[in-house]
Amino acid sequence: MADRREFRVQFICAVNGYEAAEGETTLEGATVGNDLNKYINSHFSDKEPVSFDFIVSNEFLRTSLGEFVDENEVSSEETIDITYVFTIPPPTTQVASENDWITGVSVYGTSAIATSSFDKAVRVYGDDAFLQLTLLGHRAPVRDVCFVAQSDGNQLASVSEDETLILWTINDQTLQKRIKCTGHGAMIGCVCSSPDGAMVATGGWDRTVRLWRTDPLEDELQPKKSKERKGSFEDYIIEDAEETLRAGNAAINTVLWTDTTTLFSGGDDHCLKQWDVNTTTCVNTFVGSKVINNIDYNNDNGLMACACFDGYVRLYDTNTNTKDNVMPCHTNPVSGVSWNPNNSYQFVTTSLGPTKNVLIWDIRSPKVPMSSLLANGKSSSSGRNKDATVHKKEVTCCAWQTNNSIATGGADGNLIIH
Numbered sequence: 430m431a432d433r434r435e436f437r438v439q440f441i442c443a444v445n446g447y448e449a450a451e452g453e454t455t456l457e458g459a460t461v462g463n464d465l466n467k468y469i470n471s472h473f474s475d476k477e478p479v480s481f482d483f484i485v486s487n488e489f490l491r492t493s494l495g496e497f498v499d500e501n502e503v504s505s506e507e508t509i510d511i512t513y514v515f516t517i518p519p520p521t522t523q524v525a526s527e528n529d530w531i532t533g534v535s536v537y538g539t540s541a542i543a544t545s546s547f548d549k550a551v552r553v554y555g556d557d558a559f560l561q562l563t564l565l566g567h568r569a570p571v572r573d574v575c576f577v578a579q580s581d582g583n584q585l586a587s588v589s590e591d592e593t594l595i596l597w598t599i600n601d602q603t604l605q606k607r608i609k610c611t612g613h614g615a616m617i618g619c620v621c622s623s624p625d626g627a628m629v630a631t632g633g634w635d636r637t638v639r640l641w642r643t644d645p646l647e648d649e650l651q652p653k654k655s656k657e658r659k660g661s662f663e664d665y666i667i668e669d670a671e672e673t674l675r676a677g678n679a680a681i682n683t684v685l686w687t688d689t690t691t692l693f694s695g696g697d698d699h700c701l702k703q704w705d706v707n708t709t710t711c712v713n714t715f716v717g718s719k720v721i722n723n724i725d726y727n728n729d730n731g732l733m734a735c736a737c738f739d740g741y742v743r744l745y746d747t748n749t750n751t752k753d754n755v756m757p758c759h760t761n762p763v764s765g766v767s768w769n770p771n772n773s774y775q776f777v778t779t780s781l782g783p784t785k786n787v788l789i790w791d792i793r794s795p796k797v798p799m800s801s802l803l804a805n806g807k808s809s810s811s812g813r814n815k816d817a818t819v820h821k822k823e824v825t826c827c828a829w830q831t832n833n834s835i836a837t838g839g840a841d842g843n844l845i846i847h
Contacts, residue, residue: 431459432495433457433458434457434495434505435456435457435458436455436456436458436494436495436498436505436509437454437507437509438453438455438456438508438509438510438511439508439509439511440452440453440454440469440511440512441510441511441512441513442512442513443484443512443513443514444481444514444515447472447473450468450469450472450473450513454468457495458493458496458498459493459494459495460493460494460495461490461492461494462490462491465481465483465513466478466480469513479515479516480518481513481516482513482514482516482517482799483513483514484511484512484513484514484791485497485503485509485510485511485512486501486503487793487794487795487796488501488794488795488796488797489791489797489798489799490511491797512793514774514791516800517800520834520847522819522846522847523557523845523846524558524843524844524845524846525559526842526843526844527544527548527550527552527843527844528546528548528550529546529547529548530546530547530825530839531545531546531826531842531844532570532571532572532825533571533574533575533825533826534574534827534836534837534838534844535574535585535828536576536828536829536830536836537580538830539830539831539834540556540582541553541554541555541561541582542555542558542828542844543574543576543585544844545571545572545574545588546570546571547571548570549565549567549569549570549571550563550564550565550567550571551563551564551565551571551574551585551597552564553585553599556832556834557846558846562599562602562603562604564585564595564597564607566595566607567587567589567591567593568589568591569589569590569591569616570589571587571589571590572589572590572617572618573617573618574586574588575620575622575629576622577596577629577643578622578623578624578625578626579626580626580643583599583600584596584597584599585599586620586629586641587620588617588618588620588631588633590616590617591616592613592614592615592633593609593613593617594609594610594613594617594620594629594631594639594641595608595609595610596608596610596629596643604662605662606663606665607663607665608645608650608665609653609667610666610670611666611667612639612668612669612670612673613631613633613635613639614637615633615680616633616634617632617633618680618683619631619681619683619684620632620684621684621685622643623686623689624688624689627643628640628642628706629641630686630692630694631670631684632683632694633680633681634680634681636675636676636677636678636679636681637673637674637675637676637681638674638681638684638692638694638704639670639671639672640670640672640673640674641670642671645665645667650665650666650667651665651666651668652664652666653665653666672709673709674692674694674711676696676702676711677696677698678698679697679698680696680697681694681695682695682697682723683721683723685724685725685726685733687728689706690705691704691705692704692706693724693726693733695721695722695723695724695735696720696721699716699717699718699719699720699721700716700717701714701717701721701724701733701735702714702715703715703747713750715733715745715750715752717735717737717743719737719738719739719741720737721735721738722737722762722763722764722765723736723765724736725766725768725776726747727768727776729773730773731747732745732746732747732753732792734768736764736765736766736778737762737763738763739762740757740758740761740762740780741756741757741758742756742758742766742776742778743755744756744792755795756790756795757795757796758778758788758798759780759786759788760782761781761823762780763779763780764780764781764823764824764825764826765824765825766779766827767828768829769829769833770829771831771833774792775790775791775799776792777789777790777829778790778827779824779827779839780823782823783822783823785801786820786823786824787801787819787827787835787837788800788802789801789802789835802819802835802837802847820837820839820840820841820843821841822839822841823839823840824837824840825838825839825840826838834846835847
């Protein structure tokens with residue numbers, strides 16, 4: 430029997446151009462999302478209908494209004510606020526397949542994507558997932574990769590279980606220069622470029638964060654011995670970093686610059702640490718309760734999202750130095766997190782689980798995801814597996830591009846652009 434109870438609601442617009450539907454009205458308990466969509470679109474007869482999602486009491490509405498009120502003990506005596514936002518449409522996917530686990534993914538604007546892999550290679554793709562270049566030089570699995578900022582996508586940095594950082598300079602899909610940097614005393618798990626592209630930071634299992642120039646001074650470069658050279662490109666070695674930060678008593682899993690003088694690190698000691706690069710000192714420590722696998726920073730609101738081993742994402746407000754929220758995102762370890770560069774409320778997470786391993790979240794709904802990236806789509810001609818449109822195994826990494834595409838990589842060897 431339909432729920433005929435009546436509830437007073439207040440519609441709140443969270444998207445530009447659709448404010449006219451704001452205001453109070455009365456809805457029956459049987460009202461579901463499709464009914465709410467019709468109601469909002471009825472106010473805009475001059476526009477094509479669009480699809481909205483609805484947030485009630487900090488959760489996306491996925492049941493009838495009456496069921497939501499009962500399940501969440503929302504007071505039916507007061508006016509219920511309903512915020513409406515655009516629905517994320519099902520993605521069209523493009524796929525490129527590699528030989529082994531993809532461990533890291535980095536994007537440069539909308540023009541290029543780079544991956545690191547257990548097969549010891551770094552690969553560069555166009556935005557259509559078509560392979561452009563394969564970079565070889567590491568002697569063990571590559572654990573992470575990043576584009577160097579302000580380089581027009583022509584410089585990359587990669588780190589490996591062979592304890593080295595390699596700086597790659599490419600031009601017109603050709604390797605021009607390779608600089609191998611040594612100094613870490615154990616495998617290196619993460620790398621990140623400073624916003625101005627002047628330096629990269631690396632984090633290792635030797636419990637240190639190290640800082641490296643991306644354009645080293647000439648007297649720092651040692652030409653590689655001629656018998657070790659295997660190409661026409663310039664080939665050099667650097668024996669130690671510019672600076673070494675003693676980051677703690679456990680492995681470092683993730684590093685991130687928020688500006689040219691501020692760096693964050695996270696790792697197995699459960700702590701998110703903030704560093705002053707100029708003084709090489711730790712100026713703040715957020716003490717957590719679980720291993721931090723990955724972090725990403727929201728420039729608009731100052732929130733640092735931490736992907737944690739217990740399946741949660743923990744949000745820290747770097748403006749007030751406080752924990753902002755704890756979101757139960759997955760039942761398996763969260764391996765990656767990336768904010769939407771066009772929407773400060775949204776981020777994507779990846780998980781080391783076999784299903785529901787790529788989810789999109791809105792911080793206004795901390796318990797219910799906006800979307801799960803399960804879609805039919807097309808795959809690139811560069812891939813081996815033309816039918817793979819979702820990851821079938823653990824997903825290890827993600828990056829949200831400025832054109833609203835999301836790149837993910839996983840244990841199935843697939844780079845998927847959603």
